[in-house]
Amino acid sequence: MWNNLPSDLLSNVFSYLPPHSLARAMVTCRHWHDCGRSTTSRHQHPPWFVALPTRTRNLCFVHNPIESTWHLLGLKHVPSLTRPVSTIPGHGLILFKSTGSVPVQLSVCDPFTGRFRHLPQLQKPRTNPAVGVIEVCPSRCKIYVAGGMSEAESGGAASYEPTLEMFDSRSDNWTIIGSMPVEFAVRLTVWTPNESVYSRGVLYWMTSARAYSIMGFDMSSNKWKELNVPMGDTLEFAAMVPRDGKLAVIGGTHDGNVLVWELGEDDKWNVIERMPAELGKRFVGGSTKCVGIEGGVCLYKEIAKEMVMWRRDGNHKNKWEWYSIEGCNQISGKRLENYPIKGLFLHPNLACSSSFF
Numbered sequence: 001m002w003n004n005l006p007s008d009l010l011s012n013v014f015s016y017l018p019p020h021s022l023a024r025a026m027v028t029c030r031h032w033h034d035c036g037r038s039t040t041s042r043h044q045h046p047p048w049f050v051a052l053p054t055r056t057r058n059l060c061f062v063h064n065p066i067e068s069t070w071h072l073l074g075l076k077h078v079p080s081l082t083r084p085v086s087t088i089p090g091h092g093l094i095l096f097k098s099t100g101s102v103p104v105q106l107s108v109c110d111p112f113t114g115r116f117r118h119l120p121q122l123q124k125p126r127t128n129p130a131v132g133v134i135e136v137c138p139s140r141c142k143i144y145v146a147g148g149m150s151e152a153e154s155g156g157a158a159s160y161e162p163t164l165e166m167f168d169s170r171s172d173n174w175t176i177i178g179s180m181p182v183e184f185a186v187r188l189t190v191w192t193p194n195e196s197v198y199s200r201g202v203l204y205w206m207t208s209a210r211a212y213s214i215m216g217f218d219m220s221s222n223k224w225k226e227l228n229v230p231m232g233d234t235l236e237f238a239a240m241v242p243r244d245g246k247l248a249v250i251g252g253t254h255d256g257n258v259l260v261w262e263l264g265e266d267d268k269w270n271v272i273e274r275m276p277a278e279l280g281k282r283f284v285g286g287s288t289k290c291v292g293i294e295g296g297v298c299l300y301k302e303i304a305k306e307m308v309m310w311r312r313d314g315n316h317k318n319k320w321e322w323y324s325i326e327g328c329n330q331i332s333g334k335r336l337e338n339y340p341i342k343g344l345f346l347h348p349n350l351a352c353s354s355s356f357f
Helices: 007-014 019-026 030-037 182-191 277-283 352-356
Strands: 048-053 059-064 069-074 082-088 093-098 106-109 116-118 130-137 140-146 163-168 173-179 196-199 202-206 213-218 223-228 237-243 246-252 258-263 269-274 289-293 296-300 307-312 320-325 341-346
Touching (some): 082 130, 082 341, 130 196, 196 237, 196 246, 237 289, 289 341
Antiparallel strands (some): 093 106, 106 116, 140 163, 237 246, 296 307
């Protein structure tokens, strides 16, 4: 029966499979492989957590939330002088940028297939700009770079680059779309760890030094604005996360109190959630980091240590729950070293990533 199914019908069936099951189905035969390549997921599966060691290159640990298992992937095609910036979640891609004093080079990699590609060179050569991502639709995304250090003129000193430019995956090129205050360029270059959140027409970045603050670029007006972070001068850690299309901030104080604020219509912050006290006391302090995606947030420290998830309940759209997961300390029975990591979220998608390659 399966051999006689039309390709479009088989692709529809495949669209309801979670990523790991789709991958298994695609190795069955050429027909199933071709159908799987053209499949776009229609059922919202929980995002996968990706852990990239910050000191050991070419390794990638991924957590399957459906089976609660860890897997080790190799990133042999990713150059050593790069570091992860963020993900393009719906496309299943990790976005990297080059390190060092040379003009920045951005690249994308599908960790599940190993496909890797450098993006075209920027219009303005710059080092260490802030990077942001907006997913327009399943087949299109836009990547933004803001600030950074421009190359020195002959005999002169390097300066901050007060411009913003955008890469469109549809046209496959960069365009300068506006200017920015020099003081914003300085802060985005020096104090921004690159995670961005897009909400209601504004692309936001947060500074990484206390007191925390947020800078946003309004797409409709081409204007910049600044927001204070609630309790920004007292938080031990803070991070922006998207939640139901709105901008949220999660942060923790030295006494283990972890709160979530949501930005209201009038640019005022409202407390919407508190982490259970028994979890908060274990996660505030030290090297606590946080990353978020629509539908999920993770607090983490190192690859082998316990992590805390805050995720939408699959059976109740408006209900979110806190729970802990074990870190990755062994794979296939082999014990692993503990690593400091950069955590990211993505939805494995074997079809959407093809728009980049």
